[in-house]
Amino acid sequence: MHSASSIPEEAECIKWSLAVPSTDSISKGSFLTKLVLFNEIILVAVLVVISAAISIGTSQFYSTTNILNILRDSSMAIIAGIGMTMLLITGEVDLSIGSLVAFVGVVTMDIINKTNSVFLGVLAGLSLGALTGLINGLVRTKLKVNSLIGTIAMMMILRGSVYLYKLEAAQNYHQLSSFYSIGNGYLGFMPIPVIIMVILYVVFLIILYRTVLGRRLYATGGNEIAAKISGIKVDNLKILTFVANSVFAAISGIILVSRMNSGQPNAGVGFELMVISGVILGGTSLGGGEGTLVGTLVGLLILRVINNGIIILRWNQDLQIVISGLIIILAVFIDNKRKVARSKIITK
Amino acid sequence: MDRRNTVMQNSKNEGNSILKRVFAISEIGLLISFLVIFIFFSVASKYFFTVRNLSNILGQVSLPLISAVGLSVVLFSGEVDISIGSLQAFVSLPLVAIMNATGSFALGAVAALATGAMIGIINGYLVTRLKINSLITTLGMLYALRGAVYLITGKVAIAERSGKDLFFLIGNGKLFHFLPYPSILMFVILFVFMFVMKNTSYGRRIYAVGGSAEVARAIGIDVERMKFSAFLICSLLATVSAILLASRLGSANHLAGQGFEFQVVAAVVLGGVSLSGGVGTLLGAFIGVLILGIIQNGLGMLNVSTMWQLVITGSIIILSVAIDELKKRHE
């Protein structure tokens, strides 16, 4: 019952800003403590441990084919994760990307069928994504609708719209090889989706950490009013981020439709939850202003590796869902503990 | 004490215009929307405004509404619970299993409620003791429960074999051929909770906790215990919905409740319940669920495909929240 020992108390003490006692800095702590504080290091450790565990269970895991499969499989989630991370950093969320993936897949395939041009099909898909993002952004900034509700509603609208557009799956009638290679091809020994992912990842890593734009994203999510006062055009930035997020989801959708070789209207169910779970596992905060792409990468990889492990260990696939659920809870729990530990060390 | 009489006197004088009193109800905007939509469908389709259909509507909205009451309590307390959909499937397992094994509906129901309570306790513990964000906790639970259902059932629905009339009736029967039993249960639960939330210390303190947990704590309110109780209530009420659902389906279905949590969230937000906590009423939540319910039903009457229904429902949600935001900014 004593307040002194409970976790919120220590956080409270920082909140009610008692005198900062000394200039003893965190840099005086040992290298190891600094390391432990880095969210990403812990996650990488978790990834390594899980991978090792699976390798022990079956020799199939640690083979080039399997690793490449995992990477190719994860690329869709990671690409969407880049967009979602940026969106969460600005303090918003988008639950409609699953339905969008399905819609984009169907439309892309359909347009390619009709025009026999992969370029036009991809363009149509990406445009659909951009348009959806734009609407999400406007609903949030102009109509002031909370993004959770707004994108849930968009999720419904898109899911309904897919079936309205086309009731059954869009089959591949064009048989264009360039289309096939988007999802299944290789450049050297690297699957093309992985290459797309790596390029996008590196580009946006730089944008997020090195550019004015990236800094402004963090500010917008960290304290919107402070950002406004600093001259940041917060509304425009949010709209831009929504658009980017949906375009990323559209890219995933295009890769998916290439891999499945048909546009399924019921694709992507639960995709948004998986991506958000991975991003949060990676340390991005739901409140905005915090988050790293590195964390997202590792977080999503962990989820996908677990999935892969379950498949090759021939466990019941539904176990994956259960484990994902438990992992998310564990992840945030650890994150909470770490935040408190961090504040303790800094005030010493 | 004559002060008290003066106060009552004054309020009587102010409120002697019934119209004024009616317009003072904050849910009036919602009621008007409801009436407008209701009238629209009554005019647009001749099958809408029939005894049979209205009775069906009552039956259909009972399930989401019972869950909505529980979810609203959690929302009022400042948290959220999106595991209620997966819970629908999960608790139907012990329900049907026990019923099939013992032939007793009562035992099955007890088993289901116990399971639901356990889930509520786990959610409550994770959020209040381990301090894990409730969106994450219940998101994880959503996954875990659904996966568990898949694992246990092998993705095959388990039919209810005891042939209990009571079980069938509870979900499908009607009183006087008009009032579906689920709706009676719905009204009872609704009125009881409306009273509790409005007129008991417990109810008002739930709102206080959601309005500002720090303030509530400083006043001496046990914030953790209040939130814990909210999760328990939510899961129990969701279990009641689940039992009714299983009755309708005649089985424990592994797909039961998919997307349910989002529909209920959308409905109560439509009804004015705030996602940040401390704001909203059960009456509003009720109207919100009703509105979405009659839209679904009405569109079905007009032979609008389920797909269009999804699109329209989504658009209405956005519109109503936008209008609500506009109203708030004008205050």
Add this chain to the structure above:
Amino acid sequence: MAPDHDTVLDVQRISKEFPGVKALDAVDLKLNKGEVHALIGENGAGKSTLIKILAGVYYKDDGEILFDGDPVDIATPADSLKLGIKVVFQELSLIPHMTVGENVFLESFPLKKNKSIDWDALYAETKDILDSIGLDISPKTKIYKLTVSQQQMVEIARALSHEAKVIIMDEPTSALTPNEVEHLFKVIRQLKERGIGILYVTHKLEEVMAICDAVTVFRDGKLISSRNVSETSTDELVTDMVGRSIKTLFPRTHTGRGDVILNVRSLSTEKKLKEVSFQVRSGEVVGIFGLMGAGRTELAKALFGLDAVQAGNISIEGRELKLGSTSQSTKMGLGYLTEDRKGEGLVLQMSVAQNITLPSLEDISSAGFIKRKEESIRSQEFVDVFRIKTPSLRQKVMYLSGGNQQKVLIARWLMKKLKVIILDEPTRGIDVGAKAEIHRLIDELASQGLAVVVMTSEMPELLGVSDHIIVMCEGRITGEFDRESAAMEKILEAAIGQKEYRHAEQ
């Protein structure tokens, strides 16, 4: 000292430590029945911690608390309330969407026989209490509809709703008008007569001298002195608080005033401002004074583009400013230090350097890429010159003390080549020592040629810092004074709308 039957609260050798901070070090305090006892000291001196221990929010590490002569254990807020200790916190502790009556009786609702809430009794009793403290509002009003000063009075009403033996008031007048303060003092005197002991935490030494019987000074967690108010003076108290005597709180180096930089003409907004016009020259500090609700913050927000403007125009160095756009305002050289630095000013999760450079990103970047080295160099300059206490540039701002956070914000605006800077309550909640430093910085801003607008509700600060004083009331300008002609009484008359003092020449 022998135990006193008049002593209601006897705190003995209380200590409390937090990771890295000794917040309270063997502190003693005696509160008698019917006594108003002031607790003063700089921020972080320990007064807040003691209050929270008495309120059951924190738990003491060491020491004893005696209530009415008996030792008690206060482990939770409920324990404290049961004893009869009521706290009126500084951070408003009301539930915004609930009614006044509900908030007042939140701890313990009056119940009917069937255990449901007796609303009639609740609202009747609330009305009684509100009347007794002179607050004329309906008890059914929702809190968010009240003004800040009204909310503060509701807080006090809540403390009175049950048998209180000790009432602790933490900065109770920070949001009150002089009238309301007088009323509060009347209520306090009534409470004294009822034998209630009052702990009065404040920064305002005038109030200590006016209403308190005894005063205890804290510094760095230790008890420095405890005297009767009649036996001490403000100067002595300040010296105790700071550990040194502060000669000049408001250093002004008078530089020549230049051309008119900011020209505001007939600015009106929908809700508050009515035809506000004034000018500020380069190198000049204009202090804007007004009571709560006068429209100072509205003026700041309208100038800066955060709020919409209905009529009027603003020009900077002769060029017209596009209204309603914050990015335009910053481009034209306008800076705004908000009243609420944590809520509206700082991005708490970002570092010192990142906060300082936030509006100036274009200046330290090329082709959209931030030049890290330049960012470090520029921010380090400010940290050095302003003596911002921080372990490193990368330290997250949320870990700094209030005074240092304010310095970061001022550094932020100084980094931009500003022409005009608006400071809204720049020293609110900052201790005496840091206050002087902030005033020095304001002076520095002016001598660099900026047009400085300082909004403040603290009279001494206003008189000390301003070259030119503007008084607002209900959204209009009701008084203008030069530094020489300013007098406290005239300023107050203008502030409450009693008289208008217009300057002939601009």
